[in-house]
Amino acid sequence: MAETRSLSVAVTALAPADRRLLKILFAGALAALGLGLLMGLYTALARAGWLAPDLPTGYRAMTLHGVTVFFYWLTFAQLGILLAIAAAESGAALAGRGLAWTGTLFLFLGLGASLAGTLGGAPLLYDGSPEVVGDERGWAFVFDLGYLALALGLLLVAGCAILTLFRAKRAHGSEWSSLAFGAVAWAGLLMVSAVALANAFLPPARWAMGWGAFPADHATLWHVLFHNMHYLPLMAMVLVWYALMPELAGTGSILGARFSKIVFALYLLFVPPTSLYHMFLEPGLKPIILVLGSMLSLFISVPTVAAFLVIVVSLEAQARARGARGPLGWLTRLDWRDPAMRAIGWSVINLALGGTFAFVLIQEKLAGLLSDTFFVPGYFHFLTIGAVSLTLLAALMRLVPALCGRRLPAIRLLGHLPALITLGLLVFGGAGIAAGLAGMPRRVLSASYDGLAPAGWNSLSVWIGIGALPMALGLAVYVVALAGPLLGLGQTRSALPEAKLDDPGPALLRPAWSGPAAVALLVLAMYGATWFAFGWLRALPAVASAGGGH
Amino acid sequence: MSDKPSFSTRRGFVGISSLAVLSLYGLWVGLGAGPNILQGHSDEGEDSDGGHGGGHGGHGGAPQGPSPEEFRRQVEAFVTRFRQPDGSVAPGFLAGAGEASDAGHDHSATPRGDAEDDHAKMGHTADEHAAHVAQGVAAQHHPADADHPPAFASEAAAEEGTVDVYLMAYQWGFEPSFLRLEAGQPYRFRMMAVDSSHGAAIQLGSGSLITRLRQGVLVEREITFTQSGTFMIYCTVYCGVMHDRMAGKIVVG
Numbered sequence: 144m145a146e147t148r149s150l151s152v153a154v155t156a157l158a159p160a161d162r163r164l165l166k167i168l169f170a171g172a173l174a175a176l177g178l179g180l181l182m183g184l185y186t187a188l189a190r191a192g193w194l195a196p197d198l199p200t201g202y203r204a205m206t207l208h209g210v211t212v213f214f215y216w217l218t219f220a221q222l223g224i225l226l227a228i229a230a231a232e233s234g235a236a237l238a239g240r241g242l243a244w245t246g247t248l249f250l251f252l253g254l255g256a257s258l259a260g261t262l263g264g265a266p267l268l269y270d271g272s273p274e275v276v277g278d279e280r281g282w283a284f285v286f287d288l289g290y291l292a293l294a295l296g297l298l299l300v301a302g303c304a305i306l307t308l309f310r311a312k313r314a315h316g317s318e319w320s321s322l323a324f325g326a327v328a329w330a331g332l333l334m335v336s337a338v339a340l341a342n343a344f345l346p347p348a349r350w351a352m353g354w355g356a357f358p359a360d361h362a363t364l365w366h367v368l369f370h371n372m373h374y375l376p377l378m379a380m381v382l383v384w385y386a387l388m389p390e391l392a393g394t395g396s397i398l399g400a401r402f403s404k405i406v407f408a409l410y411l412l413f414v415p416p417t418s419l420y421h422m423f424l425e426p427g428l429k430p431i432i433l434v435l436g437s438m439l440s441l442f443i444s445v446p447t448v449a450a451f452l453v454i455v456v457s458l459e460a461q462a463r464a465r466g467a468r469g470p471l472g473w474l475t476r477l478d479w480r481d482p483a484m485r486a487i488g489w490s491v492i493n494l495a496l497g498g499t500f501a502f503v504l505i506q507e508k509l510a511g512l513l514s515d516t517f518f519v520p521g522y523f524h525f526l527t528i529g530a531v532s533l534t535l536l537a538a539l540m541r542l543v544p545a546l547c548g549r550r551l552p553a554i555r556l557l558g559h560l561p562a563l564i565t566l567g568l569l570v571f572g573g574a575g576i577a578a579g580l581a582g583m584p585r586r587v588l589s590a591s592y593d594g595l596a597p598a599g600w601n602s603l604s605v606w607i608g609i610g611a612l613p614m615a616l617g618l619a620v621y622v623v624a625l626a627g628p629l630l631g632l633g634q635t636r637s638a639l640p641e642a643k644l645d646d647p648g649p650a651l652l653r654p655a656w657s658g659p660a661a662v663a664l665l666v667l668a669m670y671g672a673t674w675f676a677f678g679w680l681r682a683l684p685a686v687a688s689a690g691g692g693h
Numbered sequence: 694m695s696d697k698p699s700f701s702t703r704r705g706f707v708g709i710s711s712l713a714v715l716s717l718y719g720l721w722v723g724l725g726a727g728p729n730i731l732q733g734h735s736d737e738g739e740d741s742d743g744g745h746g747g748g749h750g751g752h753g754g755a756p757q758g759p760s761p762e763e764f765r766r767q768v769e770a771f772v773t774r775f776r777q778p779d780g781s782v783a784p785g786f787l788a789g790a791g792e793a794s795d796a797g798h799d800h801s802a803t804p805r806g807d808a809e810d811d812h813a814k815m816g817h818t819a820d821e822h823a824a825h826v827a828q829g830v831a832a833q834h835h836p837a838d839a840d841h842p843p844a845f846a847s848e849a850a851a852e853e854g855t856v857d858v859y860l861m862a863y864q865w866g867f868e869p870s871f872l873r874l875e876a877g878q879p880y881r882f883r884m885m886a887v888d889s890s891h892g893a894a895i896q897l898g899s900g901s902l903i904t905r906l907r908q909g910v911l912v913e914r915e916i917t918f919t920q921s922g923t924f925m926i927y928c929t930v931y932c933g934v935m936h937d938r939m940a941g942k943i944v945v946g
């Protein structure tokens with residue numbers, strides 16, 4: 144069997160039923176993103192004071208935002224891409240296609256129930272804490288059912304991917320390609336998340352119906368779930384870069400399949416045990432837990448940095464082998480006219496920005512002053528939108544036209560969106576991080592506190608609203624552009640050529656220092672940010688112990 | 694060009710470079726905030742002077758804390774005892790000094806002397822401060838009682854001039870919602886969220902001290918204000934639709 148190189152070429156060869164399934168998953172992804180970004184914008188504008196929703200409405204919008212973008216957009220998009228990789232690797236139809244269809248049905252049912260539960264009941268925010276349910280138990284049950292259906296959908300679709308990948312392994316003489324191996328690990332983690340999701344929301348669902356005791360440990364179960372759910376997209380991002388490298392740059396990893404497999408396996412090793420730092424603020428944690436938590440958290444960076452290096456070193460060395468010169472000459476060899484390439488390029492920049500601040504928060508002392516402030520949404524949108532969503536959108540920009548046999552509209556415009564979104568993020572995130580350092584809480588609709596709050600909170604909130612506009616605009620244009628081909632609009636296009644890969648041998652001889660240099664810069668930035676944060680911490684006009692719980 | 698692989702494309706080099714972020718740990722230790730596991734308890738003191746941390750967490754173990762009802766009563770007693778004509782609650786003033794409340798765990802005391810005096814009195818606890826700081830928040834979160842001699846932390850401190858402050862968080866407000874405290878005086882904040890989880894953050898100008906309160910769990914934090922001013926207390930854990938209306942204030946004189 145011919146090795147598949149280009150993911151978008153491979154999906155064009157899929158059976159029509161599989162193509163339809165992928166299109167439906169991507170349509171679900173775009174619907175969730177479209178709704179979610181509007182709700183995010185709404186929340187930001189409320190915060191800026193330009194909209195003044197009544198409190199339940201405002202919090203419903205915030206709930207819808209978190210639920211749709213974090214749970215449904217990321218899940219639909221990841222599952223679609225995972226299935227595409229699995230099918231491409233096996234070079235044949237999906238194995239257990241019925242599972243995947245049933246799973247997809249559950250994803251949509253879940254989305255519907257999550258929306259209904261949010262609109263009908265008390266706004267629970269996306270963690271669905273049973274403590275704030277009040278009298279609206281029936282609606283809370285519907286809301287919880289949404290997550291349970293999502294969990295089931297995740298299990299089934301990821302299960303189909305794994306079956307398909309096992310078939311691919313048999314077809315390739317019992318050897319997985321590095322990408323297939325990565326996809327199996329990814330699917331495995333998705334299934335772990337599905338279990339964590341069910342684990343966190345089964346008890347509240349039972350309680351809501353009077354079938355079980357009050358789930359007092361919901362906060363802890365949520366942390367475990369949330370931690371897995373928010374690293375997964377980072378793994379997805381890295382795998383998408385890796386999967387698209389052949390078709391975007393004509394290169395595979397020059398370091399060999401085994402090395403990549405080890406890197407992907409590290410996610411399995413490091414992600415599940417590092418959930419502790421979300422809990423640094425929880426009362427009564429034992430010292431040893433905090434020690435381990437802080438240290439382990441640093442390890443979470445390893446697989447992502449490693450994958451970044453594999454890719455950048457390969458790209459640079461290969462470009463040099465083909466004649467690129469100068470320190471950054473290799474970069475100009477990449478096809479920056481392609482909007483997918485652009486989106487990925489910017490997602491690397493946003494990853495560095497978000498990562499720098501994330502590692503400030505990972506330090507437990509700083510976490511004690513910044514968790515629960517707007518510092519958190521301030522930095523994580525660099526990751527959720529800037530790094531992860533841009534990369535997932537890059538994958539969709541390759542896969543959707545291939546699946547639909549239609550061109551994307553307005554290619555040049557699409558190429559400018561990542562810069563626009565990053566600009567918005569810099570304003571939103573910059574203001575949010577500054578506000579967080581000043582203690583401004585997250586999850587409030589208005590941060591004025593009847594004039595008691597520092598004046599800075601209000602002006603920074605306005606900047607948060609200003610930054611939200613380009614972010615929302617950019618994402619909305621992506622959604623509309625990608626919806627076109629899915630709805631059968633736009634010019635048809637002929638098949639793409641299969642990517643041709645050069646032999647990695649000669650590239651190994653070439654120097655490729657840009658990757659390590661970028662990592663060194665990143666680490667310096669992290670040092671700087673941490674250093675600064677400690678100076679700020681020490682300037683506070685109070686001395687305090689951490690809160691110990693009884 | 695030689696035909697040996699460039700150093701930069703060697704797997705070993707790429708692998709080692711992937712660990713770069715781990716070096717951040719060195720900076721934490723350098724800043725006195727990295728739990729230095731090699732030494733067990735690092736004792737090169739850190740910022741116990743003008744800095745943060747130090748002091749004592751709760752002396753945990755969920756079963757030991759009061760129930761929300763008991764806590765409510767303690768708060769009521771506290772408020773009645775220290776209520777001022779302007780509606781504020783000023784612990785330490787007009788106190789029926791020394792009388793323990795019903796909890797038998799109330800070490801409210803009139804502040805003795807000025808800040809310097811207190812520091813001097815902290816005596817052995819000052820060392821503990823340093824150790825705690827050096828170990829980072831880790832050590833400040835107290836482990837369960839079982840692991841500790843009972844008089845280790847708060848009790849000892851209370852006898853050394855620390856004044857107890859009760860703060861109850863509920864849907865949707867704080868009780869007391871207006872505190873008058875003194876700069877330089879160490880306070881032991883005894884806090885509980887009685888209905889759902891809440892936060893108790895104190896806005897200090899350039900930043901905030903943030904405490905998460907889980908429903909029914911007593912949290913103790915020792916706080917000393919080093920400057921006077923009016924500081925807002927607000928909730929940082931979503932607790933229902935009136936979450937962003939939950940605020941109170943502390944006037945530090």
Ligand code: HEM
Nearest residue numbers: 180183184186187209212213520527585586587611614615
């Ligand atoms: C149009 C772009 C977006 C805007 C303007 C936006 C804005 C916001 C705002 C204002 C909040 C509320 C912060 C707070 O007060 O706590 C928020 C929360 C959040 N956003 Fe976004 N966002 C956008 C896109 C996204 C995307 C694409 C994702 C994920 C893939 C995302 C994930 C989240 C999450 C997880 C939360 C936390 C929700 C919560 O605390 O309940 N956002 N966003």
Ligand SMILES: [Cu+2]
Nearest residue numbers: 891928932939
């Ligand atoms: Cu509250």
